[in-house]
Amino acid sequence: MVELSDGVPTDIHGDPDNPTSEGYFCIKGKASLDLLRSPDRLTTPLMRTGPRGSGEFEPVSWDAALDRIGSELAATIGRHGPESVALAQGTDRNYQEWVFRLANAIGTPNVVGPAHVCFYPRVMASIMTYGAFTFCDYDGDPEVVLLWGSNKPSTHSDGVIGIKLLRAVERGSRVITVDPRRTQTAARSSLHLAIQPGTDCALALGMIKIVVDEGWYDHDFVAAHTSGFDELVAHVKAYDIERVARITGLAPGLIHEATRSYALAARACIEAGTGLSQNENSFDTHRAIALLAAICGNIDAPGGDVIWEPMPIEGRRAFPRSDLLPEEQAKKRIGGDKHKILSMSGWVAPGDLHEAIVTGSPYPITSMLVFGSNMLASHENTELVRQAMSKLDLVVVCDLFMTPTARYADVVLPTSSWLERDQIVEFNSYIAARRKIATVQGCRSDEEIILQLAERLGLSEHFFPSLEAALDAKLAGIELTWEQFTKIGYIRNEKRYHKYREGGFRTRSGRVNLMNNGLRSMGYEPFPVFRRPPETDPALPYLMTSAHPRQFYNTEFHQLPTTSRGQTTARVTVHPDTADREGLTDGEEVDLFTRAGARGVRMTVKISDSVAPNVVMADAGWWYPGASSVDDSLRSSVNLLTDNDRSDVHMGSATMRGVAVGIRRLGPGRG
Template sequence: MRTVCRMCHGGCGALVELTDGVPTGITGDPDNPTSEGYFCVKGKASLDLVSSPDRLRTPLIRTGPRGSGTFRPAGWDEALDRVADELRRSAERHGPESVVLGQGTDRNYQEWVFRLANALGTPNVVGPAHVCFYPRVMASILTYGGFTFCDYAGDPEVALLWGSNKLNTHSDGVIGVGLLRALERGTRLVVVDPRRTRTARRADLHLRLRPGTDAALALGLVHLVIANKWYDAEFVDRHTSGFDALERHVRPYDPRTVAAVTGLAPDDIETAARMYARASRACVEAGTGLSQSDNAFDTHRTIAVLTALTGNLDAPGGDVIWDPMPIEGRRGFPRTDLLPEEQAAKRIGGAVHKVLSMTGWVAPVDLQEALLHERPYRVSSMLVFGSNPMVSHENATATRAALGRLDFLAVADMFMTPSARLADVVLPASSWLERDQIVEFNSYLAARRRVTTVEGARSDEEMIIGLAQRLGVGQHFAPSVEDALDAKLSGIGLTWKQFQEVGHLPNTKRYRKYEQGGFRTRSGRVELAHRGLEAMGYDALPGFSPPPATTDELPYVMTSAHNLQFFNTEFRQLPTTSHRYREPRVTLHPRAAGRLSVVDGDPVEIYRNPGRPGVVMRAQVSDTVAPDVIVADAGWWYPDEDDVDAATRSSVNRITGGDRRDPYMGSSMLRGLPVGMRRAAQPAEAAGRADPQRPDPRPSDPQPSQPQPEGGPHGAHPGH
């Protein structure tokens, strides 16, 4: 059976082998035009989801103290009745805004979560948007009215990969195969990354900048483009506004000044600017690492400006504005019209992080403050789909305390995570192999067909329909998932059954759409200086705030990355993905290892406060990072641990916080943090319950841990 993988955001084509209706094999689909048969270790682990003995297969209701892991099995009707009753009680006592919906990485049901929230009248949906895809999405939309993707098929002369290890990672239908084919045809590569990744090793120029200084580099590139008149003068004159103000604004960001901030050589900065700006066609692939600092929005906004100045916007081989196909998808399905304006105005953090609020999302740090201090009001209930906040949200200590203040918490997941262990009700979710979905990417629509079922599990969409019916808002939802898919496809004249037979519909790519009516901004032009942001109390032009400085006690700059084996916090318990990785790793330079007297595999402790415990990881010594930079594995937890604190003891978010935030998006400093390191005592693997069949947990791969796919939604934001 032909389908589309959803183990990450890449969307590779997959072929599932069925024997008597049971999936027995899975491989990449060589006929998929995007992935061309590519299939990573996560995709190969898909069948582990179906067969895993750790899968949740019945709803659970808590019977012991919160966090004790003491539950009793329940039927689906009882569990959904309980969730609906608690949410209704919360709304009646404290208002609909006291109910929060949560979501982690998207599994194509994001618009369903928002539709439920809007129907219930709550403006509060919390998730990773602020540190994932949305700073880039909103920077693009506010600058030129749309979201862009790299046109690798258009043969860029130069591809600028910024914090993106595209040859190893993938995002929303933009597969590394496309870049690889472009490189084979002669595309030159500039990589901006603190690490020498696999992609950086293939680059014509690698800018190994200091973590947290990306915005300064972006402003420096714009400075050089303008100062050397490398911009497209005709495009700037006809299709942009604010150029003169921008020119004055970037004058201080000369190469020597930027070099001092970023740790790069001035000549390398100039070379990168020249290669990109003087290319006949060029594109920028920006990764999610750029979203994880207090400069998140301005970094992406500056990159959007750079694209426009050089004439690469919506051009062949450049950054093409996504033109969605006419289905009811990201833009229409959330039904923002159902949320009254007075309720939307109550969004937690909305008065502070106004650009994030435009998307409909709430930043976790703002929710933490609301829960802990009941400001601006009391939040009493939370329903979470596909998220593990105890590991994925910044400041794990505050997250634990905040969740403890809830009157009611329900979690839908495939496995018992540390966050699910804190819940009052746990709902067993199905995997991507067990549900029907429409795959909406920039280049095509495809059918993700259910190939099997796991008894007792339900899709998130089915749960949401059941809850909507119980909560009195069922009229806003189709009676079944298939009916909903039929309605979503009505714009292209197909039913779900018909679409399954079609399987795949390519999206026609159109260039320079602005020539027929301008850009989808208020002025119809590219907003180099954004007066709308200025009216909201922000700066009209993007800026740069220096990251916190290192000290004698905290001499290292920490960034983080997700290992290629895993997806964010997921798949730690699957044998295919975890057999080589039983403990997290931190990559450090040999010089740093010498100072600490550690070698490969030794345990080291990373801390932000020398007097308090940090997080323990295995040292991975490599010159792929600078002597004062370390790269920690992100999203780590131990599935074999029953205790929440023990399970999350190596989560890097135990030492992150929300003290510095992006003013537009609420993005927290997860990269560019000053930290200290020290030798640690030998950690007991999973509390001494090491599997004797597992290999030695010490690193066996000399390469640094790789970043995770740049995940997120497919380009549209549910608030619009």
Template sequence: MSGETTTVKSVCRMCHGGCGALVELTDGVPTGISGDPENPTSRGYFCIKGKASLDLVSSPDRLRTPLARTGPRGSGSFKPISWDEALDEVARNLRRSMEQFGSESVVFGQGTDRNYQEWVFRLANAIGTPNVVGPAHVCFYPRVMASILTYGGFTFCDYHGDPEVVLLWGSNKVNTHSDGVIGVDLLGALERGSRLVVIDPRRTRTAERATLHLQLKPGTDAALALGLIHLLIAHDWYDEQFVARHTSGFDELERHVRAYDLSTVAGITGLEPSLIETAARMYARASRACIEAGTGVSQSDNAFDTHRAIAALSALSGNLDAPGGDVIWDPMPIEGRRGFPRTDLLSEEQAAKRIGGTAHKVLSMSGWVAPGDLQEAILRDSPYRISSMVVFGSNPLVSHENATATEAALTKLDFLAVADMFMTPTARLADIVLPASSWLERDQIVEFNSYIAARQRVVTVEGARSDEEMILDLARRLDLGHHFYPSLEDALDAKLSGIDLTWQQFKKVGHLPNTRRYRKYATAGFRTRSGRVDLAHRGLEAMGYDAVPVFRPPASTTDELPFVMTSAHNLPFFNTEFRQLPTTSRRYREPHVTIHPRSAAGLAVADGDQVEIYRDPEGAGVVMTVKVSDTVAPDVIVADAGWWYPGEEDIHAATRSSINRITDSGRRDPYMGSSTLRGVPVGLRPVVTAEAEAEKEPEPEETADAEAEGGGGAHGAHSTH
């Protein structure tokens, strides 16, 4: 060993953030990682997830060879096989499904997009199946589709334009670093004088930095958005010139929001009327303002209409595509999310077979299938048989709503393959498990709103392959190679052809900024059928929906279910990932549920006690550790989301603290199929441990003595408990 040390620039993908990374290699082995101060987005920032990246390379729990199931599903009984054997088996089963039940009987599953989403869709379209399932319905796509249908594109906060006011809505951006515009940019804007309004049922650290915190009841965001619109119009705080020149449907929206007066909205949201009015005035009268809406808005049956109302609010205020406002994304000329999936390969006849396509038409327009619709289709064999599924980078048994139905559906499949880095509860149900590579082990073009970057392979872990390489190999085996490329590098070259660079050239460049252009509508109009911002949408109306955004009240609490559950992810983790890494799990060994002190006293629980969160008082719930805090309202609890225990081999033991064991598909967004994962009425009960029971019950001989002494001994036993 020479001890030679080199440093490679890359882009971290432990989450969506895309922070610049400097990877230190000693004799070709990663020995250190830190933030890249030259990265235009992160500027040297690097969180605990990024620092845990090296754990992925060396983890003893990594999958390093393909596996074939040898025992019953869920038993964890597998044998190692070669990559050729594994991919041949996957291809053989996909062919069998297509021949027996049609191409639509094959489903592809995907988790969060790490720039292989477009590859998954390309393979699905080439095969001829319209069925790709993932978290789109409760993540980015309610916002994407609401924005596209309202004004023809989706937006990002222009933090570099120094907004005077930022509305951070259902997002804790400083922790989550979402969408390639990470919390560093928000913090920079605040340091330069931007004022922050946080809309969140929790008092987060970000909320504590805000000028205003609107701590509304979970599930009432749509009512608040419509109420803010009402205030802008009623007080003439909207941009009349922009509305007259560039919008349609204003009069209809104005009539609709009259019902959302200040008193009504305050009663629905639980907010003080003066606080709502102050927030509306701050936002509307700011010279530059933007809205950062997160997934907290997307996880209810009001997801799409809430985002539609937020989009309308941006337009009415005159901040749409304006400096310091909500800038419409203008992609660089590379073959990415729009062109690479090759939607032209999927016939109209096959597209019409998409599961849930008639129930949730807007989600279907985006190409996705909602998990709840897929569960029903598999379990009922309706509208047709679903036979095989291949899952890339997802743990549906934990991440999808209604874990019981998810398990039943996955178990019923004729064939299930899972590509992952670790043996997850979902992988335990698979027939074939494919070991995937980490971000340090793959070449990718990372596309953000403000720049594109080269994420280059810095190390190879023997036995693991990237999702893109697996897809290329599967395409060849299915005689679909002509729709793809001879190699991954050829594909990357093709993606970069629009900017006249090859992959080898782009790696040396590192990243290229995207020019930010404002008020593009002034010359080209908006990319809608009307060419305007559609505050009332005739197309949605023709599809059987409401032309204007509406508010559907959340489910009410009851005597048996007196709390409203919302959820959040822990900072060191990303959705269901990284539970087994020493760096990220060091401080988080168990999931927590945050409870107000008054509620904790009523339940007779304290910090560190365990409680069971339930939907059915007679049924099982999920177990979490109590954290007592006044950061939530007395009738609200916040549960850690995406939790599972990697050390447990039994599926049910591994998922005993996953909140999706108590969520369901009963209340779904009519446009997107978004399930209600937040704003869920629940009950709580203390968990009585075996040790506590032993303390409570006297020994048999003590009982006899107590009876002989007239019961005084029994009283003493309960007093000491």
């Protein structure tokens, strides 16, 4: 709810009548007026005048900026083919389908983003298992919620606000949390499994073995609706509880108790978060969890993991117009031969793209359009990202602020915040009308920019004469215009349970694929397999995991007073035993490093027993907006420590959690 005075926003708060949020409003939402009024907002297009990264630009008109972009893109497409253009975006801002539509209309298969370490390992694991994506049915009063790699009350993922989980707990749901860190949620859970970072796949396979051995699986569901159960039973024999306990660092009794509580619950769901998607076992971890949920009969059941049925609008599935991308162009997707499951979803892994740009193989990539992504802070292997951006002929960045990534651009286009644009917001539980209620002079929405670029590239036939016409087209399936929808504002996507009883699952067999022969035909294992990390170097005795502080959204909001006032530096949380061993004091600055003598990542020490003695928890997504150089701005970015050496074979997911590090003191510690 935004309060206006003479048409000017003056206050913002949660809507108690909204069935999704129930009035809950997090600090990032409260900072929206800061976002609108920030003196640091970009308000005019800029063209680079100095070296890449120098931050030296001159203001130009919108027409001049768009004409240059259109001209240079047309030239490189004519010279090197449409695949020489790459598009990039950050976390979805409900214009993801627009970015893909532009890419498909251009004819490039190369779209990069955070998909490989965020949402898509879970999406693709679900699709390869059930033929569809699932989400937790908190309104169905689950008896047990297995919160796995997710701090739901703080992160509010997938369009399902964490308040739904808390309300379920108030009604009697019990929570089992799997997380290396004792978060507030973990501390209030019935059980907390403080797992070693990156070992979740072994835990899931071990839990499946316990369920099978104890006979706790849903015999009727398994017999009627799954395939490959006997083969699964044989596969998980290797994951006995003692072995899994050694791998995960968990007590065997705790593993058994957690498995029993979940498997024997009448209604149970699994909230699997991005903590599981950021290591070399990413896809197989999510698929193992999908198999666990299936054999326990919790798929598409009340209080379980419900299959998403999209509403009949032209949204995330239809609007990208994948039919516009010729098959011969789709086959050119960078990394498509290596990370085949990610490629099936239409994405390119950043590591594959940046390597291709630097090497020029398998073909030249000369230009990149970046929509709402601070790639230098958010993508793994910062140095490779920097090399790639330095080599490109044309870099265009559309953003609200001058980020380190924008400093590397040839053209910077100032975009609008969510209060300044008309959008249809689509999630699994609802669609909503986001109405423009404010204007920052000089800024345009990403959708408007895409429409104007399409016109300059001669692609208007695949787009719309105006943004409102596009919104009308998206809503045609529910027989509403944008103007009519704004008066309704919100339409709930009503759930239906046990949909598979009508015609089976949306797999080729109509059953849940416990064993997936499609994976085998692509050269992968038909069952999930845990890949052990290499032996650690004694000089790197700690496992680094990471998460962004709750007041920030990935790399965003660092320059806003409401969100930044409580914390001005990146922190690393260490156990008191670690502090004693290293001679550290609370508030001391240290460097984390992955190679002796190499550049470290600057962190401020926070001593807490919320992590194990061999685990350190670093703040992720950190950069300093006021820094004078890109190097100084990124001095606390954990991605200076990540690389592409250990990536998931299916998705290209980088190992961003479970990284072996050492700690280097910068000054005198305790005497």
